[in-house]
Amino acid sequence: MKKNDVFEIEITGLGxxxxxxxxxxxxxxxxxxxxPGDTVRASVTKLKKTYGYAxxxxxxxPSPDRVESVxxxxxxxxxxxxxxxxxxxxLRMKDALVEDDLVRIGGFDRAFIEKIKEPIIGMDDPxxxxxxxxxxxxxxxxGKIVTGFYARHSHRIVEPDGKTGCMIGSPDxxxxxxxxxxxxxxxRINSYDETTGKGLVRHILIRHGVHTGQVMVCLVINGRSIxxxxxxxxxxxxxxxxxxxxxxxxxxxxxxxxxxxxxECIWGEPTIxxxxxxxxxxxxAKSFFQVxxxxxxxxxxxxxxxxxxxxxxxxxxxxxxIGTISLFLARKAGHVTGVEVVxxxxxxxxxxxRLNGFSNTNFYTGRTExxxxxxxxQGRPADVIVLDPPRKGAEKEVLDTILSVAPSKIxxxxxxxxxxxxxxxxLCSGGLYELKKYTPVDQFPETMHIETCSLLVRK
Ligand code: SAH
Numbered sequence: 216m217k218k219n220d221v222f223e224i225e226i227t228g229l230g231x232x233x234x235x236x237x238x239x240x241x242x243x244x245x246x247x248x249x250x251p252g253d254t255v256r257a258s259v260t261k262l263k264k265t266y267g268y269a270x271x272x273x274x275x276x277p278s279p280d281r282v283e284s285v286x287x288x289x290x291x292x293x294x295x296x297x298x299x300x301x302x303x304x305x306l307r308m309k310d311a312l313v314e315d316d317l318v319r320i321g322g323f324d325r326a327f328i329e330k331i332k333e334p335i336i337g338m339d340d341p342x343x344x345x346x347x348x349x350x351x352x353x354x355x356x357x358g359k360i361v362t363g364f365y366a367r368h369s370h371r372i373v374e375p376d377g378k379t380g381c382m383i384g385s386p387d388x389x390x391x392x393x394x395x396x397x398x399x400x401x402x403r404i405n406s407y408d409e410t411t412g413k414g415l416v417r418h419i420l421i422r423h424g425v426h427t428g429q430v431m432v433c434l435v436i437n438g439r440s441i442x443x444x445x446x447x448x449x450x451x452x453x454x455x456x457x458x459x460x461x462x463x464x465x466x467x468x469x470x471x472x473x474x475x476x477x478x479e480c481i482w483g484e485p486t487i488x489x490x491x492x493x494x495x496x497x498x499x500a501k502s503f504f505q506v507x508x509x510x511x512x513x514x515x516x517x518x519x520x521x522x523x524x525x526x527x528x529x530x531x532x533x534x535x536x537i538g539t540i541s542l543f544l545a546r547k548a549g550h551v552t553g554v555e556v557v558x559x560x561x562x563x564x565x566x567x568x569r570l571n572g573f574s575n576t577n578f579y580t581g582r583t584e585x586x587x588x589x590x591x592x593q594g595r596p597a598d599v600i601v602l603d604p605p606r607k608g609a610e611k612e613v614l615d616t617i618l619s620v621a622p623s624k625i626x627x628x629x630x631x632x633x634x635x636x637x638x639x640x641x642l643c644s645g646g647l648y649e650l651k652k653y654t655p656v657d658q659f660p661e662t663m664h665i666e667t668c669s670l671l672v673r674k
Pocket of ligand 1: 533604
């Protein structure tokens, strides 16, 4: 085969970016926009020794799981890759993805995994679930200001449909971005240009406290201040009366990091509040807070259920962020020790513990691989260890330290099935721990991401 060759192929799998995968004449092909169960006519765009990429020319036979996308810009916007895949099929696929990684990477027996796994927890309504949007602001050559989301693997901004807005974001994001654009036009304010490093407005960060109704708008700027701030405040508060906080974040760095170091409140409160269960959290522009509040509560409830606390346990919450899981556990535990590397997140965690009247928690700043061995050396016992690492999983030192402490239970919350499987293999390899059960939880419908909560029990 060679570039531009046209061929017909049946799609049998999905890649990690949501691209269709099929096999043709001994080669594996990755095809954007094709779904498992589709037969497509495609043309080769790139060829390697054993695999290649192709572009869909025509869907010859659509998959029974293919649905009409509810989003007018899906396919062009890089945000959601599964808008054309029925939600039931998404859940089935994610459930299989976790199982396959546990078997392939984790080395677990498939029959065993099928026996212990609990049903995937999906959403009742998989749209408009995000409580946070980071919307890039740009300018076209004719001077039109555009806001939206990046196209796949690019920084080209795709605008959402004016009527529907982003289908996984909050419906009032459209009015908010419209108000910012009007303020920019009226006051002749430019958007930031990545290539020249000039221009002021970079991103609009919007956060919703879903249970409190509070809204924060934070403008990320390449400068120290904004002109006509009163005009912006007026426009925003008229467009969205739920706004309780307007901030600017100063980011004068080149590069892809969205937020800079400093945030200033220009109107209202510097934080918004949201609740997880009956616990309140103060969230600032920079705080890490799970983006799907409905599923977050289900995920943390499952973690709490797996921890099965009786009231006097010493619990570690590793990679604790702003203490969301820690405080969820603290209601039922003797004492909770959180460990987190981002100092601001730890400050939030301490404040959130105080705000909710907890006196049985403390939080340490530092890398888990450095802090945990020290705490253990000081003789702090652990009955239950909960860990929720970033996608790269836990460091080997962390897993070894956990094994040396030998808590009666380990609850592993993971946002990447591959590293979860790798880490569970290490935790179970010595024969001390057994994987008892796990539940995949769909925090990110319409995308390939999946969270998993697993319980390991000391034999
Ligand atoms: N449990 C929290 C946060 C989970 S996200 C929640 O559910 O909200 C993972 C967290 O791990 C982030 O807050 C990140 O800052 C932190 N982190 C990343 N690497 C770390 C490390 N080596 N040691 C400690 N924390 C780390």
